[in-house]
Amino acid sequence: MTEPKLVFTGPPGAGKTTAIAALSDIPPIVTDVRNSDASLAKTHTTVGMDYGEVKLAGDERVRLFGTPGQERFAFMWRILARNAMGLVLLLDNSRADPRADLRLYLQAFGELLRDTPCVIGVGRLDTHPEPSLDALADELEQLGWVFPLLAVDVRQRDDVLLLVDTALAQLEARQWQDTQS
Amino acid sequence: MNPEVDETLRLRAQTVADELLARIDGARAVLLATADGFALASAGEPRDTPQLAAMTSAIAAISQVVSQTSDLGEPQCVVVDASRGFLLVRSAQYRGTAVVINVMTTRQALLGMAMHVVNAAARELEL
Numbered sequence: 001m002t003e004p005k006l007v008f009t010g011p012p013g014a015g016k017t018t019a020i021a022a023l024s025d026i027p028p029i030v031t032d033v034r035n036s037d038a039s040l041a042k043t044h045t046t047v048g049m050d051y052g053e054v055k056l057a058g059d060e061r062v063r064l065f066g067t068p069g070q071e072r073f074a075f076m077w078r079i080l081a082r083n084a085m086g087l088v089l090l091l092d093n094s095r096a097d098p099r100a101d102l103r104l105y106l107q108a109f110g111e112l113l114r115d116t117p118c119v120i121g122v123g124r125l126d127t128h129p130e131p132s133l134d135a136l137a138d139e140l141e142q143l144g145w146v147f148p149l150l151a152v153d154v155r156q157r158d159d160v161l162l163l164v165d166t167a168l169a170q171l172e173a174r175q176w177q178d179t180q181s
Numbered sequence: 182m183n184p185e186v187d188e189t190l191r192l193r194a195q196t197v198a199d200e201l202l203a204r205i206d207g208a209r210a211v212l213l214a215t216a217d218g219f220a221l222a223s224a225g226e227p228r229d230t231p232q233l234a235a236m237t238s239a240i241a242a243i244s245q246v247v248s249q250t251s252d253l254g255e256p257q258c259v260v261v262d263a264s265r266g267f268l269l270v271r272s273a274q275y276r277g278t279a280v281v282i283n284v285m286t287t288r289q290a291l292l293g294m295a296m297h298v299v300n301a302a303a304r305e306l307e308l
Binding site (some may be wrong): 034037070156 | 231238242246278
């Protein structure tokens with residue numbers, strides 16, 4: 001029985017805490033405090049980490065860790081990235097510059113991503129269609145990465161489950177490749 | 182630094198930081214931060230104040246969920262016993278705003294005494 005560790009990251013407000021709460025089988029552990037930053041349109045923000053667990057078919061228990069979004073918590077990104085087996089990057093298309101967010105988080109987690117799968121979930125595409133998934137995929141390609149990009153609503157359990165499944169599928173593919181080489 | 186923070190809070194935080202530095206034997210630095218990790222005031226010489234402010238809020242938040250999950254209630258003071266000194270982290274409220282106090286001391290500081298002074302300062306802030 002394996003217990004893979006997945007890390008959810010992305011800019012503040014992208015829905016990392018919401019996504020983990022939507023999927024977790026246990027009451028999620030959250031470290032939300034009242035937000036005092038007027039440039040962020042939200043009442044609470046994560047300052048430590050989120051934690052949840054989800055049991056998948058075959059008794060596989062996946063551990064879900066959420067990072068704080070703000071860059072001043074980058075030290076938590078490094079702590080939480082340790083031993084991670086996959087990264088879920090959540091983007092919020094209603095933010096000022098989702099392309100810049102994509103660059104920032106992929107660069108910050110660059111070392112992890114050299115040998116760890118990643119999946120990108122883009123939220124609020126319905127109300128903010130630009131940049132499109134294609135445009136984001138182009139940006140990704142320019143950065144030299146190839147990762148699945150999915151439109152998601154992180155309040156929907158199935159959407160979050162799809163992200164987790166996609167990350168784990170890549171992981172299995174890599175492990176299979178490793179056994180072949 | 183977060184420009185939105187109320188000036189009264191910032192001034193009060195500065196007073197608390199100065200007083201703690203003066204009252205705790207062996208105190209090297211004091212930092213007060215908002216619960217969401219913005220520096221409010223500091224005294225002495227904390228290195229890299231914005232980073233430390235974010236770390237301070239993370240320690241406070243994680244300690245709280247660990248205490249609750251372990252059925253230990255609300256944490257008062259978090260102590261980091263390090264090779265070159267102690268670090269004390271204490272959450273407090275000031276007029277409805279959650280703040281976190283971080284005191285860094287040398288190894289020579291009397292831990293119990295330092296904790297007592299930090300706790301007293303936190304309670305005073307809440308009056």
